Amino acid sequence: MPSILAWSRIRSPWILYMCTGACNACDIEVLAALAPKYDVERFGILLKGSPRHADVLVVTGAVSRQVAPRLKRIYEQMPDPKFVIAAGTCATSGGVYWGCYNILGGIDKVIPVTMYVPGCPVRPEAVIDAVAKLIAKLKSG
Amino acid sequence: MSTFNMEFIVKDLMNTFPNKILDYKFDGARSVFVSVDTGVLHDVIRYLKDRYYLKHITTITGTDLGDSIELIYHLSPLDRRVLVNVKVRISRDNPHIPSIVPLLPGAVLYEREVHDLLGVIFDGHPSLERLILPDDWPEGVYPLRKDYKVEVR
Amino acid sequence: MSYYQVPIGPQHPAIKEAFQFNFILDGEVIVDVKPRLGFVHRGIEKGMELRTWVQGIFLAERICGICNVPHTTCYCLAVEKLYDVDVPERAKYLRIIINELNRIHSHLLWIGVLGMELGFHTLFMYVWRDREKVMDLVEMISGNRVTPSMNCIGGVVYDITPEMIPIIKRNLDNLEERTKYYKSVLEEDPSIRARTVDVGVLSTDKALDLCAVGPTARASNVKSDVRFDDPYTLYDEIDFNLITYDTCDVWGRAMVRVDETLESISVVRQALDKMRPGPINVKVKRIPPVGEATARVEAPRGELLHYVKSDGKETPYRAKMRTPTLANIPSLCEMLKGYHIADIPAIVASIDPCYCCTERVMFIDPDKGKKWIWSYDELRNYSRKYYGVGV
DSSP states (O other): OHHHHHHHHHHOOEEEEEEOSOOSHHHHHHHHHHSTTTOGGGGTOEEESOGGGOSEEEEESOEETTTHHHHHHHHHHSOSSOEEEEESHHHHHOGGGTTOTTEEESGGGTSOOSEEEOOTTOOHHHHHHHHHHHHHHHHTO | OOOOOHHHHHHHHHHHSTTTEEEEEEOSSSEEEEEEOGGGHHHHHHHHHHHHOOOEEEEEEEEEOSSEEEEEEEEEOTTOOOEEEEEEEEESSSOEEEOOTTTOGGGHHHHHHHHHHHOOEEETOSOOOOOSSOTTSOTTOOTTSTTOOOOOO | OOEEEEOOOTTOTTOSSOOOEEEEEETTEEEEEEEOOOTTOOOHHHHHTTSOTTHHHHHHHTSOSTTHHHHHHHHHHHHHHHHTOOOOHHHHHHHHHHHHHHHHHHHHHHHHHHHHHTTOHHHHHHHHHHHHHHHHHHHHHHSOSSOOOOEETTEESOOOOTTHHHHHHHHHHHHHHHHHHHHHHHHHOHHHHHHHTTSSOOOHHHHHHTTOOHHHHHTTTOOOOHHHHSOOTTGGGSOOOOOOOSOOSHHHHHHHHHHHHHHHHHHHHHHHHHOOSOOOBOOOOSSOOSEEEEEEEEETTEEEEEEEEEOSSSSOSEEEEEOHHHHHHHHHHHHHTTSBGGGHHHHHHHTOOOOOOOOOEEEEETTTTEEEEEOHHHHHHHHHHHTTOOO
């Protein structure tokens, strides 16, 4: 039974997307990954609306103070096994917003991160590459 | 739509409010900074609104000058062709000033923003609440004041 | 009788662009709206005071990723006023071209988002496919799809070579044909019309009183556009129209944006033809003279203002930005009153907002004059008790 679950996750990871206080450039690039030119849906990746349905959490944005507890809560609501992709330089380390008082820094200050994808903004190809590497890692155990 | 002549507006203000227009400086071709006495701010804005239709308020900028707080009201007429920036100074320790929301309803959020970030109290504002700082931000701490230092990691 | 304040948060499947407004409802009808902003508040104005004048350009670019070019243009215009320097003519035309390409991409993005909000995902997919042409053009000119970082204090840093011009024009011809098709979809499709005509009405008087800007105001017949009122760079040498509609509803705002996209395509073509060879920037000193300056620019969402103050040091004494979405919030609260919950996504999307948010529930009892807020845990426990699931 567990191998069937693992097989289904590897074939078709479902994504939940969250923005934690950013300039929106990474958000539109992640959305562009869903649009016809880059089209992640051909890999079986679907964007879902609820944390209960998702395997992978894609987060953009340097975490603002108000959003930090919500991010933690969303992460806790996701069922195991779960993976987190930090998309963009701001999600990795705070990026260009050093010295801004309402920003905590990268998302690894709040939740554990599986994969970091740099870029300002992150390119859609890099997001697809990140998910493909994640699937390969899952396949190899 | 007419094109307002900024020199004319400034001279008219100086005649209508003698000794209350402290200074003026032109900023490019279509913008002017006018410093006025704080007591006549309301009357100046009402005069500019009624006589020159300066009904569009772009924003209110607050700056901490160390010994006082400077507020700049950026106004433009209906055809938006010029920008008249009215400057006043208020005390830093007791920063009260009458709200201009009764005159210009569009200023409602800008006054809340200045209140949030600099601690200025606009008397008569319909709902002077927190606008953009988080709920767990400590009371009495105003980030745009110069004594608030940001730690740079 | 209690009215309910309902949050619409980022996890709601119908809303893609998150925000927090407390809707006070009487059944399904919206009675009042109270905004609670600030979840994307990053403290940029304070951050500018820690950076040098040049570093400030890169922070200004990241105020909004979608309309980043107007932000850098406005900041550079304000700082150039402090220096009292005039940029070369070619730089002005290049600024016009990159600003208009940014406007085209932003408006096309918005049409796709409108499709998503109305449940018309096909429109989203089609429009975003065509939008990729603009991203490719920006990448060809500057190396980055979204944030070209083209402006510098004194001009621009990248140039358009003669080889690029036929490629740009070819892509623009293609885009113009596609945009005309989307215009016909918006004009003729009965489902879109049913969801947008006479929805979210903002009368002209209210738009003027509440100081609305951009397409939100222009769809309520307010003739204002900074490119006409206070021309910057060389917009006064280009021949294009100020688009207004008098329907004052969501449909009007959509049509204003589509028509502006067509005008922008024409502006880019004219700028490419009028541009003459020459330098693209001038050198300025590291620190500007003491003084203060303002600059206004027409961003895709409306009038944008930057104010800078220098005290002769390496870093600005004060840098203030007023983004157009903030100016449209009071108008948004006004245009939501009297409509149904189901209209919320379309009306909120129609001002083209640009931030994200979280949720909370507040109860108001007007008879007793009490109001109380529940925390998320209290709400969760209440819903568990209500459905008999156990706390």
